[in-house]
Amino acid sequence: MSLINARVSAIESEYIIHIVSFLSGTNALKMMSLELPADIKIDTEVKLQVKATSVALAKNLSGTLSYSNQIKCQIESIEEGKLLSSLILTVDTLRLESIITTASLKRLSLSQGDSVTALIKSSDLSIAEVL
Secondary structure, eight states: OEEEEEEEEEEEEETTEEEEEEEETTEEEEEEESOOOTTOOTTOEEEEEEOGGGOEEESSOOSOOSOSEEEEEEEEEEEEOSSEEEEEEEETTEEEEEEEEHHHHHHTTOOTTOEEEEEEOGGGOEEEEEO
16 A cells, blocks of 8 residues: 555535545646545645555556556566566655556566656545545
């Protein structure tokens, strides 16, 4: 589980659906939610969470994707297993973990120090704590 310190920058709501925008350093993030705590307002400081298995990776990404959260980062470390591999990604003060198949790791020829784009669906990001 990766935790991300962020600040609420916008909230859009329709019926019970909410799209919440955040700033984490220089990174803009979005979360889709059916429930939103009453204390979440513009400028609220929060800790966001995302499961490592929900962080997809792209190398040399070009084109347009539906992923709201596209974070350009570097691979700090790789722990390669037989079936799955864990990668630690960093940008600014943000640190994310991504767990991908080892076959994907090899297919993308990923190495420590490589630049990648971390992809997180807005429905996979959630508020862990209001600070």
